[in-house]
């Protein structure tokens with residue numbers, strides 16, 4: 001059965017651009033950032049995305065005026081060319097915030113203005129959130145149709161809520177109570193003991209990480225038969241060789257502790273003699289990075305939507321005493337509807353009850369590291385607000401602030417270079433980004449908790465309850481026209497005859513459906529032979545040697561059927577024993593937390 005291929009986006013964004021360059025192209029894009037070519041190209045194509053486009057047009061709506069004011073098609077964003085003419089000289093990135101640093105600083109120092117409406121809504125949402133934690137049923141929720149994430153004209157208001165913690169305040173009171181809640185909902189309905197047979201044959205490769213690959217699989221038996229999942233496969237020998245066992249255990253532990261609409265869910269974990277398997281929500285929308293590289297940068301309202309969802313995800317993990325520590329667009333995936341799913345919890349840390357303290361490790365992705373992490377001064381929840389600021393800035397400009405390939409220079413810039421804010425940022429966005437990217441974590445937006453960030457004027461028009469309930473229509477619809485087996489099943493259960501026919505077909509998912517299902521992933525992975533393994537003799541010899549280092553207890557407790565109590569996980573040994581070798585793009589913890 002052929003399904004319409006996934007297609008593009010909200011009509012208020014430019015028409016669907018061609019797919020992004022392959023991953024090798026992504027690497028080149030990075031090198032273009034470094035050489036300045038990327039900025040040059042951005043400069044040439046300025047105007048191809050209207051940052052002030054706040055019309056909020058949505059599917060089915062038309063706006064002739066909007067179409068007419070769009071730049072000509074030839075100027076629509078194209079995938080970033082990997083072959084820029086050599087004679088184009090890179091132009092340096094401009095510092096174009098009116099008033100520059102002084103204005104930003106003066107905005108930071110303004111006192112808290114009362115914002116009863118926003119505060120009331122945030123409080124309302126928070127109350128709802130607590131209730132949802134206790135009882136996840138939405139039965140009594142008022143039925144409201146999908147809301148558009150549409151910006152209203154915002155009154156001029158650039159004042160940043162005061163974020164400073166008084167010098168002598170015991171900041172540990174900020175979130176201790178929340179951190180004691182370990183009430184993650186677990187799935188009670190599964191009676192199956194998971195194993196690899198349940199998911200064979202594997203369907204497509206989705207991507208590769210430093211220690212293994214992620215493949216698309218379909219559950220072949222049991223209640224969720226036919227459902228698609230992403231299965232992360234890690235070779236034990238790689239983990240041992242690269243001292244990544246604790247990282248993997250952390251990822252598996254944290255994933256089973258969290259339960260949130262904007263965080264990737266772990267369904268099963270199991271192991272074979274030589275591999276570990278994590279079965280996760282499949283995110284057919286692909287990486288946020290993939291979409292950002294197609295559009296080069298997002299209009300402010302789009303950046304606001306994604307950052308608001310990420311803010312809720314951060315609030316959820318912080319409430320559970322977990323910090324993420326690796327916020328970057330590559331770790332944010334989109335579900336079929338275009339809502340975010342935060343993933344890759346390998347650098348997360350549990351047991352944090354303080355915004356500034358609790359962890360010591362120097363870890364993260366260099367370009368995104370918070371100053372307090374670099375300084376190894378101790379860090380807490382506030383690192384993730386810094387990470388959110390970095391993502392927000394990157395969404396609105398196309399690259400993270402202070403970017404350079406020279407590692408020493410990068411760290412110097414992260415520590416002390418002024419933040420350049422383009423003049424295209426609204427005052428609210430500039431205030432929010434500079435508040436999140438405040439170097440002193442005691443003064444950073446979010447230090448007083450998620451609510452203080454939610455109340456920022458940049459998020460003024462966000463309906464948090466609706467957003468949390470996924471009733472706000474996402475600005476990018478990455479899988480339009482594609483029906484997931486789960487949605488088909490849902491309709492079938494509701495007695496929809498057309499879908500019953502579809503449902504018969506989901507168990508025999510054909511190549512065309514598969515192409516549609518992986519449309520937002522790079523060809524270089526999705527076209528790989530799914531079972532290909534390196535069986536070279538040297539590799540095998542190394543593997544045997546590495547595996548012999550493992551004792552029977554190394555991965556004890558890894559398997560997960562969705563039913564264990566989170567406290568059991570917390571009681572397992574989680575001492576850190578990481579070496580300094582890690583993936584090229586990440587810095588692994590160098591000290592014990």
Ligand SMILES: Nc1ncnc2c1ncn2[C@@H]1O[C@H](COP(=O)(O)OP(=O)(O)OP(=O)(O)O)[C@@H](O)[C@H]1O
Nearest residue numbers: 206207208209210211214230280281282283344583
């Ligand atoms: N749940 C998922 N649904 C769809 N695709 C996924 C999912 N999880 C991961 N992927 C894809 O697989 C790729 C590899 O993921 P993985 O978590 O192994 O590595 P990574 O995060 O890129 O690298 P590292 O683990 O080294 O930080 C990701 O880049 C993403 O494109």
